[in-house]
Amino acid sequence: MSELKEVRFSAESEALIQNLIKRYPEGKQKSALIPALHIAQAEYDGWLSVPVMDKIAEILNIKPIEVYEVASFYSMFNLNPVGKCLIEVCRTSSCWLRGANDVVAHIEKRLGIKDGETTPDGKFTLKTVECLGSCGTAPMLQIGEHFHENLTLENVDELINKYKTETTHSKYLDGTTFRKH
């Protein structure tokens, strides 16, 4: 991953963040931090580097530490580079009961990586996560914003083949999501 020299959000992301700030009372712009970090992460390859977080602090007029402590608390924020396709497999009770461990083992074998690792070509990262609220359609995994449910190992193979050529996280938050004010 090349070093980020200067962080400049796209005009679209910048406008989106400014739009979100308007949702909170005057002086409470820090409330927009979590949505803003989602936008930043989507623009910068699915993870949050220190310069990116510093830029968010500047936009929201808060201290960098206020951004770091939030980014490190929430599990959806990645503080290290991830693959172009982040596969998140749920493994809590209901998914475990319906075969989540088989799904994880299968992906590990297919991609030759363990939970938490990224393939050498930088395409896939595998992450096991806790309950995603898809218990009635278990086992499941999430890629980008999409839930893939009632999985079989055949489905998993299809997904891996599909995402070999697609980047997922850049779509994570885009300008069509939030209503303009």
Added chain:
Amino acid sequence: MARKILLEHIDVPGINTYDVYRSKGGYASVEKALKTMNPQDVVEEVKKSGLRGRGGAGFPTGMKWSFLAKPEGVPSYLVCNADESEPGTFKDRYLMEYLPHLLVEGMITSSYALGANTSYIYIRGEYFYLVRILEKAIAEAYANGWLGKNILGTNYSLDLYVHPGAGAYICGEETALLESLEGKRGNPRIKPPFPAIAGLYGCPTVVNNVETIAAVVPIINMTGDEYAKIGIGRSAGTKLISASGHIKKPGVYEIEMGITVEDFIYSDEYCGGILNDKKLKAVVAGGSSVPILPADLILTTANGEKRLMSYESLADGGFATGTMLGSGGFIVMDESTSIVQNLHTFARFYHHESCGQCSPCREGTGWMEKIIHKILDGHGTMEDIDLLWDIQRKIEGNTICPLGDAAAWPVASAIRHFRNEFEEFVKNPSAQREVKYYFHCNNIDTAAAYSSL
């Protein structure tokens, strides 16, 4: 036949769109409330209905609303808790995906009752696709005059926003949710003061679950007295149950409280019985936090009565022989399930989700996960089982928020009802190791899948 109230129109094509929702009587509760009732009347109706919080705690909603402080010149807020993360629970997701306008309508009527002019829906970050759905519904509501300034020509104005979280179970706890909404780590606050006095930005705030707010709509439409007649005793109304695990028909079911647990598990109207016609072994009836019960105790109380799907009946016998309705996350396990392995997924979950503020929870959840892992790995001792019991007892009641209790109860109940399974792992680790890698799954033929690799 099941009585559907929240999900009455769930099968109507296009019910997620404004026009269809409106044609089925949608937004009538807003019209009724704003045009014919003052805010206090709405609160009274909700009190009369006997509605209790559907997020898990079961606290009377009308009472919670009546605690809201109303100092002059200070705004009050309604925040919807859509941070659904209790393992086994997916009803709010279902409701928001298929009936987004029901939540929007409930938010408007409830905000009016509470005198809130700005309200937020705090939704878990992973439900990102639902942010799109809700934003669209809210835009439609604005376009049709149900949100914004002077709604229906009255003096009442309301702005409604969706706010995504970023993956933290603890933000389902209401004060942690408010911290998160303020752009901070989700560390629960010490209570008092309660949010009704000092909540979002230090202002009086009510935090209610998605299903609770949705239930306000039929309550205002039919009156609180009529709603109170549905259900059984103090368990008024209907409840959405998220059914998962080893059952033939997993999914979200709206039940009238008071049906038997047996009927819920075995009738074709609901779960349809146990997958592959195996025997029922255990049930976690209200989300991962509530005590697990073995088959005999979930079907029948210790007094020999049929157990019902209601707050009181599920709690009958206390924690010795009963459990809780909780969030309605109903996880069913068949005879082949290892209770200790299932418990390991819960222990890992709570360890991962502890915010780290209180030592008993931060350290205790880690210890519990490690000890259960050690037992599963074949290195456990009988003393470890006692140590596990001791740790959970020292977490319960000793933390700022209920996450500590929620982490302790599954461990306590698993030992209470299934101690022999822990002992089996200790006594005969090699035999158990085969079990460890056996994951029963209806739609995955593991052997065939691996041979093709």
